[in-house]
Amino acid sequence: MARAAAGPEIERLIQLLARLPGLGPRSARRAALHLVKKKEQLLDPLASALAETRDTILTCETCGNIDTQSPCTLCRDNTRDRSMICVVEEVGDLWALERAAVINGLYHVLGGTLSPLDGVGPDDLTIPKLIDRAADPQVTEVLLALNATVEGQSTAHYLMDQLAGCNVAVSRLAQGVPIGGELDYLDEGTLAAAVKARKAM
């Protein structure tokens, strides 16, 4: 018979923390304990930061980035090159590329990859919106920065076909992204090299 020493509020907190990637049940318990022991330094500001994030985050209606405004900070930034759209699978990929500071254009977050077996078709991703954006005469290049996985590459090929009607050069990241590699796990140098050596498709 396991008993809870901590009261239902803290048990609930532990259960929620255990659902974060990287934390299991045991480390969630340690994290909860750390939080209650560091109330002023960590629990209070984290509670505030989460509440503020909860109350302010939005998905950018243009590119799919997550921000506190829509269009997002990147889409509003007039110093960025509006002739290039960099297409990524997930917001985490966009963040990884921004950390590496290798894209000066705009982004487009697909929201995943095509997966006919799982019933994920073009309309389940933001592909129609991408085709609309690429049809803007201002846009001259679409860089497909998808993961070097089977799903990522077959989605890239589908997009290449769809973009054939738009007057844009379609490029992909250079080989250098390891086979099977997910962008979010790569170091900034690898990302920078892969962007610099990108190839026309």
Place this chain on the structure above:
Amino acid sequence: MARAAAGPEIERLIQLLARLPGLGPRSARRAALHLVKKKEQLLDPLASALAETRDTILTCETCGNIDTQSPCTLCRDNTRDRSMICVVEEVGDLWALERAAVINGLYHVLGGTLSPLDGVGPDDLTIPKLIDRAADPQVTEVLLALNATVEGQSTAHYLMDQLAGCNVAVSRLAQGVPIGGELDYLDEGTLAAAVKARKAM
């Protein structure tokens, strides 16, 4: 030049998450992203749970447990054996023993171990309060469930001396091979202790 794609609110959230044990900067970023992608299922309830914890947690003035009331649930529980006090270093140790449901007495959280070199003396821990509690005629046993480290054991010896004046039996956890433990994986200190405390079969 690294750039933030996510806005200052989310960057702040990432920095705070990175201070949780078990999460580094990269996994904190993943956790933040997971939170904003699972807004209804995870971010909203976690923000609420943290705010509730922040607003309700207290340190029990009797035993040092963390709970939403003081005296805590364990100290108020009249089904527990009030003749025994189990002394632990940290609240996490109390929680671990409660999960194992092996202590039916009360607890006392020291708040650490004695460390003269770091300037941690008896008054920096809850040792005076423990001596007071142990002087209660109702109390007949004090179990020193401290870590099997140099610091834990030297603190245990100090407490044993201090408790000599109280009319209580002082005990400590048995040392030996953990249940399921493979000898090959155990350190030499554990093996030595297990041999020294060997029992006739």
